[in-house]
Amino acid sequence: MRDTLIHQRPWLGLAGAALAALLAAAPALAQQQAPMLEDMVESGELPPLEERLPENPLVVEADSIGTYGGTWRMGMNGGGDNGLIVKTVAYEGLVRFDPEWQSVVPNLAESWEANADATEYTFKLRDGVKWSDGTPFTTEDIAFAVEMYQDPDYAASSWIDNKNNPVILEVVDDLTFKFKFDTPNGMLMDELASVNGIHITSLQKAYCSQFHPTYNENAAAEAEAAGFSSWALYLQDRCAWGWETIRFANPDLPSIYGWVIDTPLTANAARVTWKRNPYYWKVDAEGNQLPYIDNLDMRVSQGVEELTLMALNGEIDFQERHIATNVNKPLFFDGQEAGGYHLGEVIPSASNTLVLQLNLNHDDPVKRELYQNKDFRVGISHAIDRQEIVDVVFTGQGEPFQVAPRPESPFYDEELAKQYTEFDPELAIEHLEAAGLTEMNGDGIRLMSNGEPAKITVDVISALRPEWIDMLEIMQLQLGAVGIDIELNNIDRTLFYEKRPGNEYDAQVWAGDGGLEVVQEPRYYFPANDESVWAYKWAQWFNGTRPEIAEEPADWAQEQMELYRQIRSSSDPEQRADLMKQILAITKEQFPVIGVSLMPNSYSIIRNDLKNAPESMFNAWLFPTPSPMNPVVWYFE
């Protein structure tokens, strides 16, 4: 049952909290802590464990009770790889996803309630949680974070300052607060449990307020003395938002993570290291303070070659990121015995290896009409020999697939996933001719209604996924055979994004995000956000970020948008699932984007002596693996 990405009931959280409280109460006698901390307590450097843990610490269940010690070694690709840190250490929001990505469970908040129309949420924080510097984590810190995110001088943006529906905070007492919204926000809990939830818990008022002129009248002068041109830049340097790279360059910034910075992430760091947070507020089933592992060691490598060799040599304890490429799989498989590791299963959240997004809002009326013609898109889809691409590029891994929820998802619909995927050039030609492409020029390319050849320039960033070029080159030949000319335009990422507001593209290519997080990432199912490149102007009409280029969408898309608005305002999970299915039904009917094949599973490298680590996990950004699998209970045997 993976239906869940949408339907967490508020009372589930309460029940979970009650259970956790029970579990915590029972074994409280034998609480233990890491030997290194025990020594510090004895020497008086640290208060005793009871004073450091909250009243009601979060109990993390695991297969086995572990032992303290060890260093978890992993690798970063280049200096700007904050993603690894976020996904490993920094996922500590008010709530979190359970390891199966099925429901939202308590984290820093021990319980919460929502009103019926999803405009008011009441949260209760765990009593006695402390920042890594030993000061209490309270609603003051939540209020400060809201204030900062909504301050235009603090350059960060998230759901907190979403200008269509910003958070209105009401502090009740030290541990209780309310989020209120003018418009219903039925998806708030999913947002809070995702990686975006860490924004609200990332800024300690006591430390960060000293850089803001509201709290410190000398802030501007101090910023200048520190070599910054404005207090805002100094504040952003010392107290960067949520997962900004520079945040991990400041070891003085208090946090609530399981590990705190030992060697910071600077431009010249050869490695980033972390040591255990003595004030961490989670315990195992026997009441022992977590985490088990003493230190994290992140090697900063300029490229993946060194990391690959390190993994083969058994110098990486757990990692999927960067090194788990398709090409290297046989190499890692063969090296298991020598390297003392084994491979775990990683299920990607993306549905598709390549999404061909024709620009339905093209400025050229001829192309716009053609691309909006469903027969044209169906014709292209039938002209692609997907099995050949799967065999050649992915060594047979994956299967022909459209852009649709993955088979693991409760929204999986075989028809949506498989329609128009059979390779049939004659059928393709039939559809293309139905779309009005009956004439051909001397080169065998079909002519559009204005007499120009039907040439589609496809923007692609090969640096992001090298296999895209291989796939597109095969598709180029296959589509050429039915009279459609594909031109590859391999460009840099910046230009790729710059072209969108200007509407200067025929088609762009990306991977199929939203295969599991169907409701939260619906970019291909209807024109939902800036990543809906296939209908960028329609998406602007929907989300209102760039009203100057917005355009009224087709009726079917408007119908989907209306349904999605209802999802947002519904607090009933079943109703939300039902509405999403209606959206997907329209997607199936309209067939807006063309997919190639199901994204094959990836793999993780797991050292054999690392226990409690997941043999199988989902991988996504919103579900920032491996953090939801609770690395704090992993240990070395």
Next chain:
Amino acid sequence: MVGFIIRRSIAMLLTLVAVSIVAFAIIQLPPGDYLTSYIAALSSTGDQVDPRVIENLRVQYGLGEPFYVQYWKWVTGILQGNFGHSFEWKRPVSELIWGRLGNSIMLEGLAVMVMWLIALPIGIYAAVRKYSLGDYLATVLGFIGLAVPNFFFALIVMYLAFVWFGETIGGLYSPEFETARWSLPRVWDFLSNAWIPVLVLATAGTAELIRILRANLLDELKKPYVTTARAKGLTEFRTIMKYPVRLALNPLISTIGWLLPALVSGSVIVSVVMNLPTAGPMLLRSLTTQDMYLAGAIILLLSVLTVVGTLISDILLAWMDPRIRYGSK
């Protein structure tokens, strides 16, 4: 000689001014700026950035200003020793680059020395014993060295070290010395880690040097003064070393200035592959993220090194070869 050096130095300064303008312009040529690449990076993780936030940042970073204003600020800052701020790392550029440039100069300096140490004797031998077995060997190895890209050679060495010795090659220091101060053990640790990258970096250059030296020397050896020297009864060693070799070295000395930039740009991929903390990968990253003051500073400093190198080679040439005249009168 003094006048010659002064004239050269003035020309050098003017060149640097021109280089700084061109460098600054080139960095700004790609569409967008640091913030657009920042937005692109955020968007790909599904983050929507409020345009107002970006506008604010643009003002804070001074990115909206016209080219000449930005350039003037940058240049006047440099004259006061301030290279500007790195957008990505929010740190003064001068704090970031010296360590990396130091590593680059150290590694590449060693590579140049190794290059000369290997190439000179082999080149001379190959010319003097033309078409001998040794010459053929040197020629074959030389062509292989020229043909194999450095980074590929680096990959092979890394793979072999892993397969044969179970060693992971990467970086310049062992973990315990990464952040330590310089000391005798750290120098030893550096050398024991650095010899592989140094050899890799030196291969292509060595091969090239052998070929050039051999060709130059072969030209010289045929000349009558060599025969005369022999007829006068000089020993063979002295005959060859004193005159023809000295002349054959001329083209090598005049290219000293180009060695550094060639090595820095040639070593980017090697540095990425072998994870060397040199200026190359930092330059590459700052260019892709459009972190313009950082990229600008690295390019400018490399240009300074090139220009200084050229000056040194000019002076050396003038000193080595009395036939060279100062100035063009």
